[in-house]
Amino acid sequence: MLNISSNKIKESIPFSGSKSLVMTLPLKENQRRLRVLTAIVLSAFIILFVPWTQNVRSKGYVTALRPDQRPQTVHSVLAGRIEAWYVAEGDFVAKGDTILRISEVKDEYFDSLLLPRTQMQVDAKALSAKSYAEKVGALQAQIDALRRNNVLRLQQAENKLRMAELKVESDSIELVQAKVNFDIGKYQLERSEKLYEEGLRSLTDLESRRLKFQEVNAKLISSENKLLSSKNELITARIDLDAIDNDFKDKLAKAESDMYTAMSSQFDAEASTTKLENQYSNYQSRVGYRHILAPQNGYIAKAVQVGIGETIKEGDEIVNIVPADAELAVEMFVQPVDLPLMKVGNKVRFIFDGWPAIVFSGWPQISNGTFGGVVVAIDQFAGANNQYRILVVEDPEEEPWPEQLRMGSGADGIAILNDVPVWYEIWRQLNGFPADYYTQEQKDQAASKK
Structure with a gap:
């Protein structure tokens, strides 16, 4: 009040009966409420500077770390x-335990003696291949013998040709000698006839000279026949020499042709044997597949x-x-925006289905009922749901995972990131910013470099 008037309303009007005025008067209870409100505001302000652990939450399920254990x-x-x-x-x-047994439904496998009969076919083809191999060996030996025999026959024919050449040469010399004797005999006969006409020789000497001349003439004819015969023998020797080579080539070609035919049959038999052995092995393995094993x-x-x-x-x-024995892991999925925050070795907290837990995501130290894990693998590409798969195994430094945990159980993962003030986290969430991509240590190192 300004206290302008000397009339006091306070003294003329009883204020004790005015409830609205009484309510405005300070009381001890109102003072207490003010203190509580002030304490709450101060506490909230202090909480804004309390460290808050950033995290990325994701759903997943329990699986096995190794593919062969799933x-x-x-x-x-x-x-x-x-x-x-x-x-x-x-x-x-x-x-290796037998799970069930099945029987054949294809008619080509109904034969109860399929394996023994197939083995008999294999043995028969193997013997056939062996027979062809022996035939090839025999033909090869025959070819070698032909080559050696041809060498000897060629030498024999060459010697015979040389002998025929020498005989022709000898007969030619003998013919020349016979011609000389013929000329001499003819000259002597003419002289004898002349002397006989002159009466200096007797008829007996003339006839004797005529006989000798006939002998010389006969010898000349004989020498000519002998020379012609020798020439014929020379031609025959040459023909025989050529015939030997041609005959050898014919026999060699036939033997080689037979050998190659036998080799072809041998290879065909060996291929059939290999095919039958493969078929026998397939039949043998097929018998084992009739029992489905663990x-x-x-x-x-x-x-x-x-x-x-x-x-x-x-x-x-x-x-x-x-x-039965599998190393359990959790397969969780994160959004692409959170992938740069995830690294191999990062800590993760899990809430498994069926295990009650009290979780304070910002203060994992005071959470209860969660289990620790460590990131061991991160996919290099996004899956069909446009999320990246992350494998997390049990943290050896934390409490072991429950023994009753089974593959396929649900898991709520909380990937632990950096520690920041509460006010920063509220500001980040309000602005829709991602969590920090760098640790505080990395930030300090970057600041020191600047």
Whole structure:
């Protein structure tokens, strides 16, 4: 009040009965409320500077770290009919245990003596190939003998040709000698006839000279015949020499042709033997595929094919097996905007389905019921859902994961990132900014360089 008037309203009007005025008067209770409000405001302001752990949350599920330890489906290698089951769903099977037995449905495999008869075919073809190989060896020996015989026959023919040449030369000399004797005999006969006419020689000497002349003439004719015969023998020797070479070539060509034919038959028999051996091996392996065996230690999860007498095709699914001993991991997915924040070795907290937990995402130290993990692998490409897959295994420095945890269980992952003030995190969320891409240590190093 300004206290302009001397009349005091306070003294003329009882204020004790005015409730609205009483409510404006300071009381001890109102002072207490003010203190509480002030404390709350101060506490909220202080909380703004409390460290807050940034994180990336993502859904995932439990799987196995190694591909060979993940649930798998056993397929049938061949078409057949189910004859007997040896396991039930939920049973434990060791590697190599028989799961079921199937029989053949193709008529070419119905023969109960298929393997022995195929082996007989293999043996027969092998003996055939061996026979052809021996024939090739015999023909090769025959060819070698022909070559050696041809060399000897050529030498013999060449010697015979040389002998014929020498005989022709000898007969030619003998013919020349016979001609000389003929000329001399003719001259002597003419002299004898002249002397006989002059009466100086007797008729007996003349006739004797005539006889000698006839002998010389006969010898000349004989020498000419002998020379012609020698020439014929020379021609025959030359023909024989050429004939030997031609005959050798014919025999050699025939022998080589027979040898190559035998070699072709041998190779064909060997190829047929190899094919039959391959077929026998396939039959032998096919017999083993009639029993479906467990590929590893595990539990029968689900029988895809059921009943007795049901027909299955090649590659059909038969049964699902969950490996018994598997190193568990969590397969979680992150958005592309969060991928640069994820690195191999980053810490992750998990909330597994079925295990209650109290979670303070910004203060993982005071969370309860969560389990630790470490990132071991990050995909290099986005999947069909446009997210990147990350594999996380158990953190050896944290509490071990529950023994009752099974593959396929859900997991809520919280990837731990940097520590920032609460006010910064609120500001980042309001502006839609991503979490920090660098650690505080990296920021300090960058600042020091500047």
